[in-house]
Amino acid sequence: MEFTIYIILVPMLLFFVLALGGRWLGPRTAGIIGTAGMGAAALLSYIAVYKYFFAGAGIGPDGNYLTVTGFNAQWLRLTDSLHIDMGVLLDPISVMMLAVVTTVSLMVHIYSFGYMKGERGFQRYYAFLSLFSFSMLGLVVATNIFQMYIFWELVGASSYLLIGFYYTRPAAVAASKKAFIVTRFADFGFLIGILILSYCTKTFDFGAITADNASLAVRTMEGSSFLGLSSATWAMLLIFMGGAGKSAMFPLHIWLPDAMEGPTPVSALIHAATMVVAGVYLVARMFPVYLFAAPQVLTVIGYVGAFTALFAAIIAMVQTDIKRVLAFSTISQIAYMMVALGVSGMGGHAGEGYTASMFHLFTHAFFKALLFLGAGAVIHAVHSNEMEHMGGLRKRMPVTHITFLVACLAIAGIPPLSGFFSKDEILSAAMEGDKVLFAVLWIVAGITAFYMFRLYFRIFWGRESETARHAHEAPAVMLVPLAVLALLTCVTGFIPFSRFISPDNAPYALGINWGVAGASIAIGIAGIALAAWLYMRDSERPQRIAARMGGFYKAAKRRLYIDDAWAFLTKNIIFRRICAPIAWFDRHVIDGTWCGIANVTQRTSEAIKGIQNGRVQAYALLFIISVLLITIITLFI
Amino acid sequence: MIPMEHYLIVSSIMFFVGLYGFLSRKNLLAILISIELILNSVEINFSVFNRYLFPEHMEGMFFSLFGIAISAAETAVAIAIIINVYRVTQEIDVRHIDKMKY
Numbered sequence: 022m023e024f025t026i027y028i029i030l031v032p033m034l035l036f037f038v039l040a041l042g043g044r045w046l047g048p049r050t051a052g053i054i055g056t057a058g059m060g061a062a063a064l065l066s067y068i069a070v071y072k073y074f075f076a077g078a079g080i081g082p083d084g085n086y087l088t089v090t091g092f093n094a095q096w097l098r099l100t101d102s103l104h105i106d107m108g109v110l111l112d113p114i115s116v117m118m119l120a121v122v123t124t125v126s127l128m129v130h131i132y133s134f135g136y137m138k139g140e141r142g143f144q145r146y147y148a149f150l151s152l153f154s155f156s157m158l159g160l161v162v163a164t165n166i167f168q169m170y171i172f173w174e175l176v177g178a179s180s181y182l183l184i185g186f187y188y189t190r191p192a193a194v195a196a197s198k199k200a201f202i203v204t205r206f207a208d209f210g211f212l213i214g215i216l217i218l219s220y221c222t223k224t225f226d227f228g229a230i231t232a233d234n235a236s237l238a239v240r241t242m243e244g245s246s247f248l249g250l251s252s253a254t255w256a257m258l259l260i261f262m263g264g265a266g267k268s269a270m271f272p273l274h275i276w277l278p279d280a281m282e283g284p285t286p287v288s289a290l291i292h293a294a295t296m297v298v299a300g301v302y303l304v305a306r307m308f309p310v311y312l313f314a315a316p317q318v319l320t321v322i323g324y325v326g327a328f329t330a331l332f333a334a335i336i337a338m339v340q341t342d343i344k345r346v347l348a349f350s351t352i353s354q355i356a357y358m359m360v361a362l363g364v365s366g367m368g369g370h371a372g373e374g375y376t377a378s379m380f381h382l383f384t385h386a387f388f389k390a391l392l393f394l395g396a397g398a399v400i401h402a403v404h405s406n407e408m409e410h411m412g413g414l415r416k417r418m419p420v421t422h423i424t425f426l427v428a429c430l431a432i433a434g435i436p437p438l439s440g441f442f443s444k445d446e447i448l449s450a451a452m453e454g455d456k457v458l459f460a461v462l463w464i465v466a467g468i469t470a471f472y473m474f475r476l477y478f479r480i481f482w483g484r485e486s487e488t489a490r491h492a493h494e495a496p497a498v499m500l501v502p503l504a505v506l507a508l509l510t511c512v513t514g515f516i517p518f519s520r521f522i523s524p525d526n527a528p529y530a531l532g533i534n535w536g537v538a539g540a541s542i543a544i545g546i547a548g549i550a551l552a553a554w555l556y557m558r559d560s561e562r563p564q565r566i567a568a569r570m571g572g573f574y575k576a577a578k579r580r581l582y583i584d585d586a587w588a589f590l591t592k593n594i595i596f597r598r599i600c601a602p603i604a605w606f607d608r609h610v611i612d613g614t615w616c617g618i619a620n621v622t623q624r625t626s627e628a629i630k631g632i633q634n635g636r637v638q639a640y641a642l643l644f645i646i647s648v649l650l651i652t653i654i655t656l657f658i
Numbered sequence: 659m660i661p662m663e664h665y666l667i668v669s670s671i672m673f674f675v676g677l678y679g680f681l682s683r684k685n686l687l688a689i690l691i692s693i694e695l696i697l698n699s700v701e702i703n704f705s706v707f708n709r710y711l712f713p714e715h716m717e718g719m720f721f722s723l724f725g726i727a728i729s730a731a732e733t734a735v736a737i738a739i740i741i742n743v744y745r746v747t748q749e750i751d752v753r754h755i756d757k758m759k760y
Contacts, residue, residue: 634756635756635757636752636753636756637752637755638680638681638682638689638752641680641681642681645677645681
């Protein structure tokens, strides 16, 4: 499996070629090189998937999946046991992620040909896409937590670069800064968590930490505690904080809706399918440690996830910017995956939550990328993000319409599309884990169906707006990725995921829980029906309901004031109460001391510089007077 | 025989006349002449001390000869400098030659 290192190296090489040579290549060549390279990486990933799962490279003698190290190099050696490696770790979830990331990235590369055509900085765009793909692939195959952290920051940096791609627009610049600072703030917790964990276990290696039901972490971290929580709880809570920042969990979700200022294909790749699920992936990667060393944190993850899912879904119902709706829907769906991890156990059927989480990550990547790319095609046609500039587009954009409908049905959980299967698994895992979480997720499923179909009907049905009348179907280069992703959305649900992915890497059988599935289909259809009743034909009903909801509607539209709360916290409390006094102290006390010394020196020199007037005779006079004085002093004293 | 003090009085007068001239004259050439006076007063002292205190030795005499040679050389250099200064500034008034402080 040594070839897997090239899956990571190819995008890295592409980044350097496109970033350094992009100016001489020309937009078209640069795009072709980037896409071809990504295609090669995708091909290598598919070979890796085939070899790992089907050709026996990853299957041990007892039928369980092995953890294969495709490549490993010692990078930084701190002590004999504590060293930072760079390598490729292959286990079921990393191999699956390789396939997801390269597939979506390839689709986005192709799609961008049409979407970004004629944009200034086309080569730069492709270079950043390659940088992102490299970082994300490096993250998923990380052999140790520190390598993951390095690539974790790299994806953050490339996300920053891509959100701020239109750097002449102030909104985009502000959004990129917001995304970077918020995730960076969360990553600070992640780093402290890594340090606590590695201080106790004396290793960074995932294999060593998670092996044997995380016995190393359990053994080394028991006994020590801080503020009433054990060090394992602190470490895993802080690591989850990093994951929550990247995966936009409440209250660190505020950057994701603003990140929609970036180009739409970027939103599809980074802010829907790949980077934002890194937090889920991180928790899944450390899952045995969470389960055995810090089970309370897993409960926290479950409840944070459930609250975020509900919260984001409520906000998504009233947003009018179609990308913002999708952004909140992404937050909600990632929260679903977090809940699934939170309720999961280990071994056989108890690991259903873990499997379901990874399954939903897998299916969500495709249908959410499809939704974003479809929204991109619509935005490309009407040149606006606002719903009121759309409507009635189903005849003008038939292919986009059909693929978008497929994705909406998938996310609403209608069989036989992929979202149904993964969501059903999450719901049944929640049912067995925690009834409260199940109830929340079940309601969220209904809300999800409602807001997705509100989006769908307002774009493709209802009254045609002025701009929508001039819309026309996107070029073929944008439709091909839509078709491919729609196909994947239709078929990926039938993959028996429990055969491939489980927390202890032992395959098991998992059927559909028809009781739960029936309930979820019912509420999904109810949501769709409500959306159809309100939005399919142009009517006054939505306004009437909004008026009746009054304050709550307004609050939801303002994203429940969380952004304002953060702004208040940073501006009024941190800036004014903490930073301003420190700045005053710096300016007046510290600067004052040194400026005072400089001023005294300068004044003194001003005062005595008249002595050196350049007249030789004055010098001589001074010299002689001095000599006489010294003579007198030595003679008479 | 003339007492030693007389010589010393003459040389002291010469020294302070030279010093006064060095400090008060504004013409570079006059300053140079004043320096010569100072040097000559010193050389008189050398000769006188040698002659009156150590008549069997000759070091004082030779030292004054040395001084004469050095003052001749110094005058040559000084005049060369004054000529060059004059070429640049068109004057030899010491009050206006204050570029040295920069």
